[in-house]
Amino acid sequence: MSRVILEVKELTTKYITRFKEDIYAVDHVSLKVEEGKSLGIAGESGCGKSTLALSLMGYYFAPLHYMSGEIIIDGRNISGMNPDEIRKSILGNEISYIPQAAMNALNPTQKVIKFIEDVIQAHDPKATRKEIYELARERFEILGLPADVLQKYPVELSGGMKQRTVIATSVILCPKVLIADEPSSALDVTSQKMVIKMLLDLMEKGFIKSMIFITHELPLLYNVTDDIMVMYAGQIVEKGTAKEAVFDPLHPYSKGLMGSIIVPESGLRDVKLAAIPGVPPNLKKPPEGCRFLVRCKYAQLECKARSVDLREIEGGRAYRCIFSEEKLREVYKNG
Amino acid sequence: MADKKICLSGSGLTKVFGFGRQKTIAVDHVDFNFYEGEVISLVGESGSGKTTLAKMLLGLIGTTEGEIYFLGKKRDISTQRKRREYWKGIQAIFQDPYSSYNIFNKIDTVLLDCIHMRGGRRLPHAKKVELMTEACGFVNLKFEELTNKYPFELSGGQMQRLMIARIFLLKPKILLADEPTSMIDACSRATILDMLMQLRKEIGMTIIFITHDVGLAYYVSDTVYIMEHGKFVESGSADEVILRPRKPYTKRLISDVPKIYEEWDLSTV
Numbered sequence: 001m002s003r004v005i006l007e008v009k010e011l012t013t014k015y016i017t018r019f020k021e022d023i024y025a026v027d028h029v030s031l032k033v034e035e036g037k038s039l040g041i042a043g044e045s046g047c048g049k050s051t052l053a054l055s056l057m058g059y060y061f062a063p064l065h066y067m068s069g070e071i072i073i074d075g076r077n078i079s080g081m082n083p084d085e086i087r088k089s090i091l092g093n094e095i096s097y098i099p100q101a102a103m104n105a106l107n108p109t110q111k112v113i114k115f116i117e118d119v120i121q122a123h124d125p126k127a128t129r130k131e132i133y134e135l136a137r138e139r140f141e142i143l144g145l146p147a148d149v150l151q152k153y154p155v156e157l158s159g160g161m162k163q164r165t166v167i168a169t170s171v172i173l174c175p176k177v178l179i180a181d182e183p184s185s186a187l188d189v190t191s192q193k194m195v196i197k198m199l200l201d202l203m204e205k206g207f208i209k210s211m212i213f214i215t216h217e218l219p220l221l222y223n224v225t226d227d228i229m230v231m232y233a234g235q236i237v238e239k240g241t242a243k244e245a246v247f248d249p250l251h252p253y254s255k256g257l258m259g260s261i262i263v264p265e266s267g268l269r270d271v272k273l274a275a276i277p278g279v280p281p282n283l284k285k286p287p288e289g290c291r292f293l294v295r296c297k298y299a300q301l302e303c304k305a306r307s308v309d310l311r312e313i314e315g316g317r318a319y320r321c322i323f324s325e326e327k328l329r330e331v332y333k334n335g
Numbered sequence: 336m337a338d339k340k341i342c343l344s345g346s347g348l349t350k351v352f353g354f355g356r357q358k359t360i361a362v363d364h365v366d367f368n369f370y371e372g373e374v375i376s377l378v379g380e381s382g383s384g385k386t387t388l389a390k391m392l393l394g395l396i397g398t399t400e401g402e403i404y405f406l407g408k409k410r411d412i413s414t415q416r417k418r419r420e421y422w423k424g425i426q427a428i429f430q431d432p433y434s435s436y437n438i439f440n441k442i443d444t445v446l447l448d449c450i451h452m453r454g455g456r457r458l459p460h461a462k463k464v465e466l467m468t469e470a471c472g473f474v475n476l477k478f479e480e481l482t483n484k485y486p487f488e489l490s491g492g493q494m495q496r497l498m499i500a501r502i503f504l505l506k507p508k509i510l511l512a513d514e515p516t517s518m519i520d521a522c523s524r525a526t527i528l529d530m531l532m533q534l535r536k537e538i539g540m541t542i543i544f545i546t547h548d549v550g551l552a553y554y555v556s557d558t559v560y561i562m563e564h565g566k567f568v569e570s571g572s573a574d575e576v577i578l579r580p581r582k583p584y585t586k587r588l589i590s591d592v593p594k595i596y597e598e599w600d601l602s603t604v
Contacts, residue, residue, distance in 0.1 A: 044520045044521075044522055044523070045519075045520050188380045188381045188547055189380070189547065189549070189588065189591040189592055190380065190587075190588075190591050192591070193591045193601065196593075196601065197601050200601065216520040216521055217521065217593075218521060218595075219550075219592075219593040219594060219595050220593045222593070222595050223593045223594075223595075223599045246595060256522060257521065257522055259525075260521045260522045260524065260525040261521070261595065262521075262524075262548070262550040262551055262553075262554045263550045263592065263593070263594050263595055263596075264549045264550045264552075264553040264577045264578075264589055264592055264594070265594055265595070265596050265597060266574075266578050268550075268553070268554065269553065269554060269573070269574070273525040273528065273529065273554075274525065275522065275523075275525035275526040275529055276522045276525075276526075277475075277526075279492075
């Protein structure tokens with residue numbers, strides 16, 4: 001077993017609205033990412049994927065608040081640290097984040113190199129401009145970006161190029177964990193492929209040690225990550241390797257999610273898409289029992305009575321359902 | 336396909352923006368015949384002219400060259416009245432449901448407008464409510480909950496479904512769906528697609544999907560047109576184009592989509 005880079009234990013964070021209501025967007029989430037591995041997080045909009053990403057970075061600014069749990073990056077516990085301190089010593093060199101519209105992170109009035117200088121000098125004020133230029137040029141060339149991008153303004157670059165520039169910049173200090181939150185959903189397929197190739201290159205060449213990839217596009221997740229975690233209403237409902245999660249999902253929600261995959265491959269035209277009826281519960285007052293209850297085809301009276309725990313099964317898989325593994329497989333077989 | 340009727344066709348359709356050095360040819364002499372009752376997909380990357388073509392078909396922008404034939408006759412939208420008449424036959428759903436509604440109109444007004452457009456202006460109020468309730472029921476919305484609300488009070492998915500309820504009331508011959516599912520996530524996408532297909536069965540319309548999602552095009556359509564730089568590079572039945580592409584552009588486009596059963600080749604970037 002290799003070294004664990006990121007470990008999260010029972011992390012809970014909440015939003016406090018202006019009416020002083022609590023919304024638990026991340027509810028007792030535990031995860032572990034080993035060196036050289038990537039973890040994918042799937043789920044529909046509003047299930048807490050992005051909040052989890054912000055929480056992992058220790059980015060607690062109102063209305064987001066830290067409640068309980070531990071975040072350990074390579075042996076160092078960062079939970080409960082002051083946000084300013086986190087920004088100084090953690091963001092950038094321990095953990096780094098690529099938002100969905102990363103291309104908007106560039107300042108239109110500054111050249112790309114200035115942006116990189118800002119990033120490096122925030123952590124190392126002694127670095128000279130020449131050193132930074134050399135480092136950036138070298139790094140860009142390894143990652144297959146032309147070095148003249150550095151002397152350009154963001155408006156001169158295409159969307160895909162800007163996205164890749166921001167990714168290259170965010171990993172310039174070689175962070176241990178990279179969190180990519182929908183890095184390619186604003187791009188077309190060809191640029192998407194380039195962005196993904198770059199992310200995988202980063203892992204391969206050792207600029208980052210592990211990656212968390214968040215998206216709702218399952219075929220993409222399947223191709224990029226080693227493990228997949230499915231979130232629903234702030235909780236983890238399924239954990240497993242990419243292959244298990246896509247081809248053999250256990251939780252009824254992940255089953256529905258995997259049934260909605262559309263890919264251009266033969267035979268898929270005749271498959272009927274599985275739509276999940278209904279909407280996720282309101283997180284202000286989450287239901288007592290199973291949170292998926294009202295949308296679940298197989299719901300029983302028992303599901304309503306008590307909260308359902310995450311069940312660990314052999315092989316490192318886990319799912320949150322009252323039924324046993326065999327029972328679930330049986331009901332899926334019978335439709 | 337000899338017995339099928341052509342419902343929309345174009346010959347030498349062209350759109351040029353700007354002139355002189357700034358000239359951009361968005362759509363370049365395209366010819367097509369869309370048959371009645373079919374689901375057609377126009378697939379292309381961003382900037383290939385898909386949306387420009389859609390706007391021309393709807394009559395929202397003029398054509399630089401070429402003709403459009405609607406139900407066998409040359410399209411005439413020279414006056415506002417004729418244009419309204421044309422829009423009874425062809426309707427559209429756009430990508431962003433938020434920007435598709437008049438923010439000052441309540442949901443009732445939106446749906447009533449559709450009934451009025453179909454010539455139901457003189458119907459008794461009770462009948463109109465019945466029609467609206469039926470349309471909302473078709474898309475799993477409750478009319479009683481929507482009445483007296485403004486569009487911004489609904490969620491994105493609800494708005495997109497309300498868009499389909501409009502189409503249900505309007506019963507057009509042709510529906511142009513411009514990236515109808517790109518703003519919503521995968522499992523609501525299945526719901527929206529299901530509804531569109533059911534609607535198609537019910538009122539027998541032709542659907543033209545405009546999308547960059549090859550998988551979606553393959554799943555829903557009978558005929559697929561691939562667009563590159565304002566031209567159709569390849570067209571044919573979905574199985575033929577997507578599973579056995581002949582042109583290099585189509586091959587590249589399909590290989591760039593992440594797959595789950597076949598290997599996704601990342602080396603060809």
